[in-house]
Amino acid sequence: MYSEKVLDHFQNPRNMGEIENYNGMGMVGNAKCGDIMQMFIRVNDDGIIEDVGFKTFGCGAAVATSSMATEMIKGKSIDEALKLSNSAVVEALEGLPPVKIHCSVLAEEAVKAAVDDYYKRKAEKKD
Amino acid sequence: MKRVYLDNAATTRLVPEVLEAMMPYMTEIYGNPSSPHYFGQQAGMAVDKARAQVAKAINAESGEIIFTSGGSEADNTAIRGIAERYKNRGRHIITTAVEHHAVLHTCQLLEKQGYEVTYLPVDEYGMVTAEQVKNAIRPDTVLVTIMFANNEVGTVMPIAEIGKLCREKGVFFHTDAVQAVGHLPIDVKEMNIDLLSMSAHKFHGPKGIGCLYVRKGIIIPALIAGGAQEKNRRAGTENVPGIVGMGKAIELACTDLEQKAEKIRTLRDKLIREIPKLIPEVKLNGHPTIRLPNNVNFSIKYIEGESILLMLDLNGIAASSGSACTSGSLDPSHVLLAMGLTHEVAHGSLRMTLSDETTEEDIDYVLEVLPKVAERLRKMSPLYHE
Numbered sequence: 001m002y003s004e005k006v007l008d009h010f011q012n013p014r015n016m017g018e019i020e021n022y023n024g025m026g027m028v029g030n031a032k033c034g035d036i037m038q039m040f041i042r043v044n045d046d047g048i049i050e051d052v053g054f055k056t057f058g059c060g061a062a063v064a065t066s067s068m069a070t071e072m073i074k075g076k077s078i079d080e081a082l083k084l085s086n087s088a089v090v091e092a093l094e095g096l097p098p099v100k101i102h103c104s105v106l107a108e109e110a111v112k113a114a115v116d117d118y119y120k121r122k123a124e125k126k127d
Numbered sequence: 128m129k130r131v132y133l134d135n136a137a138t139t140r141l142v143p144e145v146l147e148a149m150m151p152y153m154t155e156i157y158g159n160p161s162s163p164h165y166f167g168q169q170a171g172m173a174v175d176k177a178r179a180q181v182a183k184a185i186n187a188e189s190g191e192i193i194f195t196s197g198g199s200e201a202d203n204t205a206i207r208g209i210a211e212r213y214k215n216r217g218r219h220i221i222t223t224a225v226e227h228h229a230v231l232h233t234c235q236l237l238e239k240q241g242y243e244v245t246y247l248p249v250d251e252y253g254m255v256t257a258e259q260v261k262n263a264i265r266p267d268t269v270l271v272t273i274m275f276a277n278n279e280v281g282t283v284m285p286i287a288e289i290g291k292l293c294r295e296k297g298v299f300f301h302t303d304a305v306q307a308v309g310h311l312p313i314d315v316k317e318m319n320i321d322l323l324s325m326s327a328h329k330f331h332g333p334k335g336i337g338c339l340y341v342r343k344g345i346i347i348p349a350l351i352a353g354g355a356q357e358k359n360r361r362a363g364t365e366n367v368p369g370i371v372g373m374g375k376a377i378e379l380a381c382t383d384l385e386q387k388a389e390k391i392r393t394l395r396d397k398l399i400r401e402i403p404k405l406i407p408e409v410k411l412n413g414h415p416t417i418r419l420p421n422n423v424n425f426s427i428k429y430i431e432g433e434s435i436l437l438m439l440d441l442n443g444i445a446a447s448s449g450s451a452c453t454s455g456s457l458d459p460s461h462v463l464l465a466m467g468l469t470h471e472v473a474h475g476s477l478r479m480t481l482s483d484e485t486t487e488e489d490i491d492y493v494l495e496v497l498p499k500v501a502e503r504l505r506k507m508s509p510l511y512h513e
């Protein structure tokens with residue numbers, strides 16, 4: 001049911017775990033539905049995502065989409081990261097079963113939530 | 128890679144003796160049992176023999192066995208048949224919140240047709256009591272349908288007590304015994320069971336064959352209309368190889384049933400005893416002792432069922448889960464929720480079901496792999512904090 005790529009990311013998740021000195025953190029989903037994704041980012045002064053990490057409670061697709069999303073935004077600017085779409089994640093994973101598409105949506109939302117948090121923290125600092 | 132199959136509640140391996148018994152009926156003995164000629168009669172005799180084997184296993188008479196395509200059809204035939212045929216007695220049905228979907232969805236269908244259904248709640252172990260049934264019976268109750276043993280958590284219901292009660296009250300009693308036949312001793316007379324469903328592939332028989340036991344004197348209309356097969360109670364040319372295989376499989380399953388169950392129970396208990404020692408924060412689902420000899424069901428907190436299954440499978444272990452991702456819906460198992468588990472804990476359930484072919488080596492391998500899987504997934508989980 002899963003592509004080789006999904007299984008690879010599930011077995012060898014990239015950027016797994018909390019990162020040091022993160023300045024943005026987003027958590028989306030809920031335990032009721034069985035998926036929770038937490039995304040950590042460290043953005044440098046140039047607005048580039050230097051480092052990223054994730055933690056996921058969920059099925060194989062939830063783990064693989066979070067892992068893939070971190071790979072796709074690492075080293076990118078926050079503007080580029082905000083453009084990450086769920087379909088791009090699905091494509092990069094060489095497809096997902098139809099019932100698992102919502103996992104990729106969650107991955108996109110997790111990235112956006114982390115960036116939102118980064119902006120919020122930055123604004124608070126200025127105040 | 129070492130492969131360990133612990134999903135015997137889903138289906139079992141067809142054993143070679145059963146296949147051997149079936150083979151002639153797929154090749155040289157191909158007659159239609161309804162035909163009066165030699166070819167037909169050869170097949171007819173085989174069906175009669177299998178019917179007697181199945182009847183004997185539950186202490187029924189041959190004439191009380193209707194072969195069906197499996198457990199789901201047997202459940203549908205029983206529930207819809209009784210509701211329709213005896214509706215003048217009343218349109219109230221009693222069941223439980225933890226039944227298999229073949230029973231639950233059939234009851235829901237009848238609700239749409241004007242029947243009233245009481246879904247009895249269960250306790251934390253997934254158990255109902257005869258007292259609950261007694262209190263729910265009304266003058267217009269026509270049928271009580273309660274599973275013999277739960278397919279997910281293995282809890283065995285007090286069937287003999289409920290049967291006795293229903294007989295006294297004059298209410299028909301059906302039990303879905305799909306998970307129990309071949310694992311627990313069943314006596315339909317002693318237990319006052321009126322109707323009982325079973326499925327051959329749950330006890331090393333072939334898929335696509337099952338039966339409904341209907342106590343003599345109870346009239347059950349055919350769900351499938353057509354020819355006069357099964358004494359007008361189930362149309363369609365008999366699945367002769369399947370029926371022969373079911374007869375052989377039930378005979379084998381019920382030979383030394385107690386000794387085999389004891390062996391499986393020992394291995395089950397090893398898992399139940401050792402897993403909490405090796406993995407902190409796990410919860411055994413189902414009754415600790417009044418459970419199927421082959422069922423182990425744990426919730427591993429902070430992690431999700433499908434990813435446990437996937438990682439076990441990558442290590443050669445086949446199991447099952449009640450998580451939403453494996454149920455094909457957004458909600459986890461209705462059984463675990465009815466038992467009062469939170470969504471989060473229900474999502475992390477892992478069911479392992481053994482058979483008489485499971486070895487101690489298999490169990491030790493699970494005890495070696497599972498703690499590593501749990502640890503790895505917990506490291507990934509935002510819910511887990513060491």
